[in-house]
Amino acid sequence: MAGTATRNLGRISEIAQVAVKHGFGYFFETHRLTDLLPGRPKLDAEVLPSQRGQHLREMLDELGPTFVKFGQLLSTRPDVVPPDIVIELQKLQDDVRPVPYEDVERVIREELELSVEQLFTEFDPVPIAAASIGQVHRATLPNGRRVAVKVQRPNAPRQIEGDLALLYQAARLIKERVRALEFIDPRQLVDEFARSIRQELDYRLEARNAETFHHRFSGHPHVRIPRVFWSYTRTRVLTLELLEGFQLADLPVDAWEMEERRRLAYLMAETWMTMIFRHGFFHGDPHPANIFVLGDPDHIGIVDFGQVGTLTDEDHAKLTRLFIDAANERIEALPRRLAELGVRYPKEREEEFVVELRELYSRYYGASLAEIDPLQVIREAFQLIYRLNLRLPTRFVLLDKAIATLGSVGVELYPDFNVFEVARPYARRLMIERYAPNRVLKRAQVEGIELARIARDMPHQIHDFLEEARDGQIEVGFVHKGLDEFMRKLDVAFNRLVIALVTVGGLIGSSLIGIFSTQGPQIAGVNFLSFVGFVLSAVLGLWLLWGVLRSGRL
Numbered sequence: 001m002a003g004t005a006t007r008n009l010g011r012i013s014e015i016a017q018v019a020v021k022h023g024f025g026y027f028f029e030t031h032r033l034t035d036l037l038p039g040r041p042k043l044d045a046e047v048l049p050s051q052r053g054q055h056l057r058e059m060l061d062e063l064g065p066t067f068v069k070f071g072q073l074l075s076t077r078p079d080v081v082p083p084d085i086v087i088e089l090q091k092l093q094d095d096v097r098p099v100p101y102e103d104v105e106r107v108i109r110e111e112l113e114l115s116v117e118q119l120f121t122e123f124d125p126v127p128i129a130a131a132s133i134g135q136v137h138r139a140t141l142p143n144g145r146r147v148a149v150k151v152q153r154p155n156a157p158r159q160i161e162g163d164l165a166l167l168y169q170a171a172r173l174i175k176e177r178v179r180a181l182e183f184i185d186p187r188q189l190v191d192e193f194a195r196s197i198r199q200e201l202d203y204r205l206e207a208r209n210a211e212t213f214h215h216r217f218s219g220h221p222h223v224r225i226p227r228v229f230w231s232y233t234r235t236r237v238l239t240l241e242l243l244e245g246f247q248l249a250d251l252p253v254d255a256w257e258m259e260e261r262r263r264l265a266y267l268m269a270e271t272w273m274t275m276i277f278r279h280g281f282f283h284g285d286p287h288p289a290n291i292f293v294l295g296d297p298d299h300i301g302i303v304d305f306g307q308v309g310t311l312t313d314e315d316h317a318k319l320t321r322l323f324i325d326a327a328n329e330r331i332e333a334l335p336r337r338l339a340e341l342g343v344r345y346p347k348e349r350e351e352e353f354v355v356e357l358r359e360l361y362s363r364y365y366g367a368s369l370a371e372i373d374p375l376q377v378i379r380e381a382f383q384l385i386y387r388l389n390l391r392l393p394t395r396f397v398l399l400d401k402a403i404a405t406l407g408s409v410g411v412e413l414y415p416d417f418n419v420f421e422v423a424r425p426y427a428r429r430l431m432i433e434r435y436a437p438n439r440v441l442k443r444a445q446v447e448g449i450e451l452a453r454i455a456r457d458m459p460h461q462i463h464d465f466l467e468e469a470r471d472g473q474i475e476v477g478f479v480h481k482g483l484d485e486f487m488r489k490l491d492v493a494f495n496r497l498v499i500a501l502v503t504v505g506g507l508i509g510s511s512l513i514g515i516f517s518t519q520g521p522q523i524a525g526v527n528f529l530s531f532v533g534f535v536l537s538a539v540l541g542l543w544l545l546w547g548v549l550r551s552g553r554l
Contacts, residue, residue, distance in 0.1 A: 012166060012173075015063060022059040023051075053088030060092065065132025066163035066197070068092050073193045075401070080189065083383045090405065098130040104137065104151045111234040119232065123149070129289075132156070133200055138242060145241070147229060148303075150203065152236035157201055164194050200306045203238035209305035210240060216279050223271050224294060224301040243301040248409070249288035256297060258414065264297035265410040269422035271300065272406050276399065277426040280311040284398045286406050309398040315341070331358045342393035349388055356384055496547065499540055506537035 060071040074081050075089035104125075105116050116123050122140035129136045134152040141147055153159075171186035199205055207228045214225040224243065232239035256264075268291060275282035283290070284307035292301035311319075322337040335345070335353050345353055360380060381400075385392065392400075403419060410417035468474050511530070523531045 012169060015166070015170075018059055018062055022055045022062070024055065024059070053085040056085060057088045057092060060089075064163075066160055066167075069132060069197055070167065070193050073189075073196065090401075090408075098127045098135050099153050101125040103154045104135070107151050107154055107236055108149075111237045112232065120149075133160075133197075134203075134236075134238075139239075141229070141232070145229075146244070147232070148226070148240050148242045149232070150238040150240070152201070152203065160197055160201070164190070164197075167193070196307075202235050203233065204235060206305050207233050207238055207240075209308045212281060213275075213283070213302070213305060216275075216281070222267055222299055224299065226301065226303065240303070243292045243294065243303065245292040245294040245299075245301060247289050248291040248293055248300075248413075251288075251293060251413075260297040262414045262417070264293065264300070265413040265417045266422060267298065267300060269406060269410060269417075269419050271302075272402060273422050273426045276311065276402075277316070277423075277429070280313070280316065282309050282311075282399070282402060283307070284309050284402050286402055286409065288409055291409075307398065309395050309402065311395065311399070315395070329361075331361055341396060343396075344391035345388055353388055356388065360384065499543070503537045503540045506533050506540070509533055 057071065060067045071089045071092045075086050075092065081089070108116055108119065112119055120139040121142055121144075122138075124138040127135040127137050128148070132153075133156050134150050137149045137151065139147050139149045167190045168187070171190045174186045207230070210226065211228045214227055217223045217225045226241035226243055229239040229241070268286065272282060272286060283302060283305065285304065286302075290302060290304040292303065293299070294301050318337065318340045322334070322341065325333045325337055332354055334357050335350055339345075384390075403423075407417075407419040410419060465474075
């Protein structure tokens with residue numbers, strides 16, 4: 001255990017040195033973390049605010065795959081990371097050096113219990129993509145089907161657990177020693193990351209996500225989702241149908257005319273709006289490496305189903321109510337609607353929240369979609385989230401990230417692209433469907449059953465409450481706002497009163513001793529004890545007067 005802790009501390013020192021190299025030495029000096037740095041390194045001046053996001057991205061790139069993935073998580077948390085850094089972290093790409101083919105063969109044999117030669121008639125030893133957890137190879141099944149085989153790196157779980165231990169240790173140091181980040185719960189951030197990356201280690205979860213998307217887009221004329229081959233899929237091996245096309249990231253700048261680029265951008269947007277508003281199950285990472293162009297701009301394929309988001313019917317209902325209030329300019333109702341969606345904000349800042357929303361709303365309400373830059377709207381929303389320290393539910397953070405990424409990719413393809421233009425008819429259709437007679441009747445039936453259940457349980461709950469009251473088991477807690485400050489001031493007042501009483505008592509006692517005492521030593525004609533009492537009383541009185549004058553409340 002001690003050896004592990006020592007190795008972790010050594011690795012943290014290495015990380016600290018990389019941070020200093022990228023211009024973050026000032027952070028260690030400001031927060032008294034220089035003990036993590038071996039020797040006496042030269043600490044550079046603070047990086048410019050406009051460059052800090054770029055420096056952080058480059059630092060995470062150098063630290064390795066796990067830290068790249070952690071940076072990608074931070075890019076989905078505009079509630080804890082400033083907007084300029086969020087934008088930079090969204091550029092992080094999970095791209096690493098591939099592992100040797102011998103390791104790939106060994107993992108396949110361990111998982112599928114047969115050799116590569118027995119399982120596939122062809123298997124390309126050169127991967128077509130490599131990431132921190134696994135890499136993808138082209139292969140051919142015995143029936144002639146072309147497939148993409150995703151194989152996990154042999155040491156991925158061990159490396160990830162080691163890096164997670166480091167992140168937990170770093171979180172503890174930040175919690176204990178960096179007061180500027182008290183508004184963040186670093187342990188909770190690492191917990192969220194650990195839960196996410198451990199799920200990615202089980203390829204069966206990704207296979208189930210892929211199968212769900214495959215069924216929901218089955219028969220779609222323009223979108224293709226690869227089929228899962230379950231006989232060739234295990235925890236560390238995932239086999240999917242091979243999409244014959246090229247990644248959007250590899251699309252040459254001058255490959256197509258602007259009209260063809262426009263069709264492709266809007267096809268992508270409509271695909272994700274279908275996922276969000278119709279299926280309630282959406283791909284959370286639509287960056288160009290995960291979107292394939294299948295021959296022409298009217299046909300796309302989607303891969304990499306590790307990050308997915310889910311929206312329930314209740315989420316859609318709450319989003320509908322939010323859209324209706326926004327459309328009717330009921331700004332005061334928006335904080336309540338956002339709270340229903342799970343957005344948390346300090347109650348004492350609700351009025352400021354309404355003012356900020358009104359300003360954001362006034363800038364864009366009434367403008368045509370052609371006049372709105374969706375990326376600018378998203379950036380302003382991120383600034384508002386960070387400035388007011390809002391807390392967002394994970395599923396909506398992922399939704400924001402997906403829409404932001406989609407908007408960015410669309411603008412790169414077609415400069416006049418506007419993701420809101422695609423989203424608006426879907427949102428309008430959703431609102432109409434929510435208030436269709438059959439949907440209203442169905443909701444009334446469900447809510448009626450729920451109310452009946454509440455009415456049925458109420459007598460039992462009242463009985464339990466009365467029994468607890470009779471047995472003295474009910475406890476009432478009060479939260480006093482501002483009481484600590486009041487008690488501090490009261491404590492100061494009582495202390496001053498006590499000093500004043502001691503001073504007065506000393507003066508009176510010394511006076512009585514001076515009047516009635518005829519024997520004993522004297523100083524300047526005054527009894528010695530009386531003289532000492534006068535001096536002590538004078539010192540206490542002057543000290544009390546100085547304290548009152550210094551407080552400004554004479």
